[in-house]
Amino acid sequence: MTARETILANIKANQPDLQPLPTQIRFQTMYPDLAKQFADTLAFVGGLAVFVDDYAAIDAYIQEHYAGVTGIATTLPELAHLADFDLDITDPHDLAHLNLAIIDGQLAVAENAAIWVDERQLPHRVLPMITQYLAIVVRQSTLVANMHDAYDRLTVNETGFGTFISGPSKTADIEQSLVIGAHGARGLTVFMLE
């Protein structure tokens, strides 16, 4: 017998009688203000929400806060003029010197500040992790309250890879002291577009 056959035969012999799946697996969460809840939670996990009316406001914010920074890339045509790095590369290792990536978010979750991005937003899977700083543009209309609502809206296998990103990368592995910027981005700014 192959390992597969052995394992499956042992499982079949040992698994208990079929138990039903629960009927209640979705719960509703009511927040008075989804955008505020998202912004507060994002602050709690080390990120920063910036409320903006249009791309011009994002443009102005980046010009002000990332003045003189090189190695900027974006997938957003509206912000293309800010970029000095072309994402049309074949080897993702070339992204190693990226300082700021500005990408689009597909959906945002108020309860945990998670933003879903998949290969429709990511020309390279490693882009939101390898960049030193990350900015994500989220339309406030895509906010949902909790993870049940998020999975209801999403098709997780629409592309080969997708991820929820909640805040900048972090670790507390040295004496429980929180350090922002473990291996992924050192900072996350989320532009909350009206």
Next chain:
Amino acid sequence: MNQLALDHPDASTVFNKDEARVDWHDETLWFVRTKRDRAVQQIPEWEQLREAASQIKNHVLSNLHDLLIDFEARAIANGITVHWATDAAEHNALIHRIITEAGATQLVKSKSMLTEECHLNEYLTQNGIDVIDSDLGERIVQMRGEPPSHIVLPAIHLKKSDVGDTFHKHLGTEKGATDPQYLTEAARQHLRETFLSRKVALTGVNFAIAETGGFVVCTNEGNADMGVHLADVHIASMGFEKIIPRTEHLGVFLRLLARSATGQPITTFSSHFHKPQPGKQIHLVIVDNGRSRQLGRPDFRNSLKCIRCAACLNTCPVYRRSGGHSYHSAIAGPIGSILAPNLDMRQNADLPFASTLCGSCSNVCPVKIDIHEQLYKWRQVLMQEGYGPTAKTVAMRTMATVLESPRLYRLAGRVGRGTLRFAPVLAENSLNPWYQQREMPAPPAQSFRDWYINQPKP
């Protein structure tokens, strides 16, 4: 298996020699537990969520055969290569083969308790593969030649000065440096170099979705993603119990996991893998290693519901005061103590006794495993199977004899009271484990029975 150097009580005794450090360890873990409580209190339906998760997992255990077959077919259709391994040896050999076939001699890993359970690092190192753990805590203990002491916080037993010394030795950081920011930055630079140069990366699996043939990997550091997206080959190792039926079930589990683990609302990255990138490969290894045997034990199969959040470790009064290494098992703490005897009863016979049976573990478990009840049941099994410690077996047998005979019981009581009164040294010495860290009670002058008999009769 090697003979144990120290069992849990003896290793705990060593750990407890530095009282200040034990207090610090205890308080640090309790701090994580309180963060968990605050995160949980934000979810009014928390108990219903736990119940939903528990029932989903009950269904999974009862339907594993079909779910795994569905999952496999869809994963293959997605372009993922699926492998099966009955035990640790097969798992390790398979992974070595995949690395070799990729023409690589180096591997970068993110956290996987399964590979700890299988002792993969030792195996690969012996076979000439250079393995680097990329989770910061795991990298720290790897440099020190230690196993992780906690499944979520691998270096929780170390102080920042210990980490500073380790990094000074291995990464050339300044001698005496203890600033976590500085030390983390040094590790970031070192591991970035690693991520950029490895062709093969290994991750664990938090959840595998039968409905879509994909799997989810959760990290805070982004190390799993950095490793696999920059490599040509992604190997994912999973115990077969990681399967869940549908995507919508992730809504339940991802709400529970990080809140239970560290008190975060969700991990920084929850990455869903369905297809390899063009020109690259994903190899998924489905591992049994004793799990199907545990599935066949009705009293203990529930342990397979575990999602490895470590809430039971953080809350456990024994874990907090004895340290993860005292458990001499890949998974320490209460959950480890009910998983380990299934792997090796003789080697791990001490672990179900490393508990006060207070039940706090079961109360915080996000999938409602009856951990403390299983600890109690393992004790019965281990004593019946003859794996009990000799001293305990003899003591229990003597006690049974005494308690069975009223005459012997009265005699023993009289001797005990007399001893404590007239020759306390016989009880108050280092040979009596009850006397260690305790005062013996003041002996009463007479037993309740004697007192009762002497009462005036109505």
